[in-house]
Amino acid sequence: VGDSSIITLTTDFGYKDPFVGIMKGVIFKINPLVRIVDITHEIVPQNIMEASFLIEKSFKSFPHRTIHVVVVDPGVGSQRRPILVSAEYHYFLGPDNGIFSCIYNLSKSFTVIHLTAKHYFLPERSLTFHGRDIFAPVAAWISRGVDINNFGEHIRDYVTIPVSVPKMTSESVIEGEVIYIDHFGNLVTNISAHHVEGLSKHDPHAKLKVIIRDIKAPLKTHYSEAADEMLYSLIDSFGSLELFVNKGNASSIFGINIGEKIRVTLTK
Amino acid sequence: VGDSSIITLTTDFGYKDPFVGIMKGVIFKINPLVRIVDITHEIVPQNIMEASFLIEKSFKSFPHRTIHVVVVDPGVGSQRRPILVSAEYHYFLGPDNGIFSCIYNLSKSFTVIHLTAKHYFLPERSLTFHGRDIFAPVAAWISRGVDINNFGEHIRDYVTIPVSVPKMTSESVIEGEVIYIDHFGNLVTNISAHHVEGLSKHDPHAKLKVIIRDIKAPLKTHYSEAADEMLYSLIDSFGSLELFVNKGNASSIFGINIGEKIRVTLTK
Amino acid sequence: VGDSSIITLTTDFGYKDPFVGIMKGVIFKINPLVRIVDITHEIVPQNIMEASFLIEKSFKSFPHRTIHVVVVDPGVGSQRRPILVSAEYHYFLGPDNGIFSCIYNLSKSFTVIHLTAKHYFLPERSLTFHGRDIFAPVAAWISRGVDINNFGEHIRDYVTIPVSVPKMTSESVIEGEVIYIDHFGNLVTNISAHHVEGLSKHDPHAKLKVIIRDIKAPLKTHYSEAADEMLYSLIDSFGSLELFVNKGNASSIFGINIGEKIRVTLTK
Numbered sequence: 019v020g021d022s023s024i025i026t027l028t029t030d031f032g033y034k035d036p037f038v039g040i041m042k043g044v045i046f047k048i049n050p051l052v053r054i055v056d057i058t059h060e061i062v063p064q065n066i067m068e069a070s071f072l073i074e075k076s077f078k079s080f081p082h083r084t085i086h087v088v089v090v091d092p093g094v095g096s097q098r099r100p101i102l103v104s105a106e107y108h109y110f111l112g113p114d115n116g117i118f119s120c121i122y123n124l125s126k127s128f129t130v131i132h133l134t135a136k137h138y139f140l141p142e143r144s145l146t147f148h149g150r151d152i153f154a155p156v157a158a159w160i161s162r163g164v165d166i167n168n169f170g171e172h173i174r175d176y177v178t179i180p181v182s183v184p185k186m187t188s189e190s191v192i193e194g195e196v197i198y199i200d201h202f203g204n205l206v207t208n209i210s211a212h213h214v215e216g217l218s219k220h221d222p223h224a225k226l227k228v229i230i231r232d233i234k235a236p237l238k239t240h241y242s243e244a245a246d247e248m249l250y251s252l253i254d255s256f257g258s259l260e261l262f263v264n265k266g267n268a269s270s271i272f273g274i275n276i277g278e279k280i281r282v283t284l285t286k
Numbered sequence: 287v288g289d290s291s292i293i294t295l296t297t298d299f300g301y302k303d304p305f306v307g308i309m310k311g312v313i314f315k316i317n318p319l320v321r322i323v324d325i326t327h328e329i330v331p332q333n334i335m336e337a338s339f340l341i342e343k344s345f346k347s348f349p350h351r352t353i354h355v356v357v358v359d360p361g362v363g364s365q366r367r368p369i370l371v372s373a374e375y376h377y378f379l380g381p382d383n384g385i386f387s388c389i390y391n392l393s394k395s396f397t398v399i400h401l402t403a404k405h406y407f408l409p410e411r412s413l414t415f416h417g418r419d420i421f422a423p424v425a426a427w428i429s430r431g432v433d434i435n436n437f438g439e440h441i442r443d444y445v446t447i448p449v450s451v452p453k454m455t456s457e458s459v460i461e462g463e464v465i466y467i468d469h470f471g472n473l474v475t476n477i478s479a480h481h482v483e484g485l486s487k488h489d490p491h492a493k494l495k496v497i498i499r500d501i502k503a504p505l506k507t508h509y510s511e512a513a514d515e516m517l518y519s520l521i522d523s524f525g526s527l528e529l530f531v532n533k534g535n536a537s538s539i540f541g542i543n544i545g546e547k548i549r550v551t552l553t554k
Numbered sequence: 555v556g557d558s559s560i561i562t563l564t565t566d567f568g569y570k571d572p573f574v575g576i577m578k579g580v581i582f583k584i585n586p587l588v589r590i591v592d593i594t595h596e597i598v599p600q601n602i603m604e605a606s607f608l609i610e611k612s613f614k615s616f617p618h619r620t621i622h623v624v625v626v627d628p629g630v631g632s633q634r635r636p637i638l639v640s641a642e643y644h645y646f647l648g649p650d651n652g653i654f655s656c657i658y659n660l661s662k663s664f665t666v667i668h669l670t671a672k673h674y675f676l677p678e679r680s681l682t683f684h685g686r687d688i689f690a691p692v693a694a695w696i697s698r699g700v701d702i703n704n705f706g707e708h709i710r711d712y713v714t715i716p717v718s719v720p721k722m723t724s725e726s727v728i729e730g731e732v733i734y735i736d737h738f739g740n741l742v743t744n745i746s747a748h749h750v751e752g753l754s755k756h757d758p759h760a761k762l763k764v765i766i767r768d769i770k771a772p773l774k775t776h777y778s779e780a781a782d783e784m785l786y787s788l789i790d791s792f793g794s795l796e797l798f799v800n801k802g803n804a805s806s807i808f809g810i811n812i813g814e815k816i817r818v819t820l821t822k
Contacts, residue, residue: 026575032469033301033569036344046321050290050349053582057575063470064533076572079579079686081586092533094701095323095508145508147523150347157383201568202599232406240631240681255683265600265628300737304612307562307593311615314589318558318617331738332801360801363776394816407610415791418615 023161024053029089030061041154048158068197081108100133116179134170188219190284203267209259224284292321297357298329309422315425332360342388350375363413368401384447402438404551458552471535477527559697560589565625566597577690584694600628610656618643631681636669652715671705726820739803745795
């Protein structure tokens with residue numbers, strides 16, 4: 019806190035409109051010395067789950083006490099509440115629409131505060147842009163050291179949305195799905211490194227097979243280990259099982275989208 | 287001014303080329319402590335009016351004395367003048383091609399300076415990139431506290447371009463048009479909240495109707511108040527009348543583009 | 555070095571994923587006071603030469619001792635080495651895959667260090683994201699003043715890739731090619747101002763002709779000097795010969811792509 023504190027921004031606002039710049043203006047009016055980092059503004063419009071997934075995968079790279087503003091907010095202006103989540107030594111600000119479900123799943127102990135202290139909001143508030151009118155100013159006030167208990171009341175009935183988790187359908191089979199496709203067309207799944215390790219613990223001499231549709235995607239350790247244009251898999255930098263084509267776009271080449279099922283099997 | 291001053295950037299340069307990064311390098315060479323905020327770099331190439339509209343809607347969210355660099359500059363290298371506008375306790379830098387027309391319309395009292403003091407420009411200047419060679423260094427020098435009268439001469443023959451304004455075609459009808467389409471496909475019009483309020487003052491018991499082509503777009507207060515996939519309207523965060531589809535792209539669903547006429551009528 | 559030092563980022567990561575924001579988090583964890591500037595994240599995926607060209611054209615606009623992180627890295631996780639180049643009073647960090655070839659060509663004297671001092675890397679390293687795990691933390695440590703010789707061993711067998719240079723096919727003809735197309739569709743060639751000047755020195759009274767396919771692109775000094783929708787040429791802000799259409803997209807109108815040959819001839 020002070021001039022080395024950081025506010026991150028994650029939204030579905032895109033880069034064409036001035037909305038993100040306007041939020042930064044509001045923040046700097048209150049704390050001219052804070053650092054602001056864009057995580058992404060290209061969340062698919064209204065895709066709350068995508069934002070939830072990405073902030074969970076990103077926040078740990080930032081210092082403790084970083085303030086993460088996450089705004090994908092189709093219900094802005096309605097009864098949905100603005101909230102502040104304190105978890106894992108980080109702060110998260112956004113609408114109470116389930117956007118922090120992945121954080122709730124991850125964290126053993128967290129608190130959720132309903133933002134009601136209107137004197138920390140902008141005095142004139144729209145019903146369509148709480149990023150500017152509520153979340154930006156509250157983030158700036160937190161960065162200036164205001165105690166989070168001043169912003170509202172602790173709540174327990176925060177909204178959650180179901181987070182996709184893989185299933186062990188037998189002792190030797192995990193079934194998951196593609197949950198994110200990155201800029202390169204790589205297919206990120208909900209199966210993590212520790213799921214894969216858990217599977218192979220049963221029999222360290224057995225072989226792991228990664229299968230999507232009827233395509234085998236052999237496990238590699240890095241992208242350029244896969245020489246040809248076929249589908250391969252690896253544990254990526256998120257710690258997730260990812261399918262890829264070396265120097266190619268796996269999503270477009272194989273026509274695979276979010277939600278596509280994937281299986282990891284252990285065979286002798 | 288000093289290490290808490292802010293420079294904003296609004297251009298049609300896009301994000302693919304290094305032009306914006308280069309301008310930031312030039313600024314930091316002169317003032318390493320200034321804050322730089324991107325408003326947008328996705329102005330439609332050469333669309334001076336779009337830049338004029340967006341900076342007018344954005345600047346007030348920044349602190350007084352912020353320096354706004356706005357570069358949409360098809361005439362770069364020709365006789366068109368580089369100018370500095372001081373208005374509403376903010377500074378604006380850009381080409382004298384009408385890009386500040388919306389600021390001129392808004393402000394009761396402003397001054398325009400033709401930038402002629404070449405010792406504040408880069409020593410080697412191109413005829414194609416005044417963002418780097420003139421506007422970035424002048425912005426940086428202003429942020430360091432140089433008095434704006436040092437940069438050139440006051441002028442009165444600055445260029446203006448016509449700003450689209452709605453017409454009252456009768457006591458109960460306003461005719462305006464779509465002037466901006468945002469990332470979500472929402473249709474921003476040139477009809478503002480105070481136009482709408484002015485209309486309903488005539489008869490507070492009468493009903494407002496918003497009509498585009500032959501489609502009625504009922505007035506709501508926020509997006510999620512509109513449940514189905516039809517066209518609705520509201521007063522948006524700019525204070526403008528806006529047409530939208532809840533969780534949908536109004537522009538692409540209804541094929542509506544910039545310039546499309548819109549009518550607000552008062553009926554008993 | 556200190557709170558006024560700058561780190562620039564140039565990658566093919568795009569703006570959709572959180573990868574760039576994550577790198578900034580890692581940097582700020584180590585040096586909360588450094589400035590970070592995005593040059594571009596829209597390098598064509600895996601296009602090492604494009605990154606090499608753009609960083610060469612950009613770095614000089616930044617102050618001496620700026621640290622430029624350039625990550626287009628299809629071989630990440632393989633035996634390719636992470637390197638640090640010290641050249642022209644700037645630092646460059648990236649994979650040893652030829653990405654600094656344009657810098658090597660430009661600089662009379664430079665040193666290349668193979669980054670091997672793992673205590674400056676993140677403790678847990680992936681095989682797929684060295685931008686986060688190696689280049690971001692090393693950049694941050696350099697910005698804090700760590701001597702570059704502490705990061706590894708000087709090497710001489712760094713990788714280079716061929717940089718496209720124009721040929722003088724006779725005393726009065728230069729043959730080059732389009733090497734970059736910018737956001738506006740302007741066609742940047744590998745022929746520079748000094749090549750063109752060298753040609754006209756032979757006979758200052760002769761006329762220069764710029765020809766692509768069978769189209770003549772008359773030389774102008776700035777964009778708006780060309781009034782109609784034909785193809786023209788000028789020396790651009792990079793100091794390169796560039797073909798353009800005034801207020802139009804030369805690449806899409808004429809269907810010209812990277813690699814297209816161009817000729818400059820001197821005729822009486």
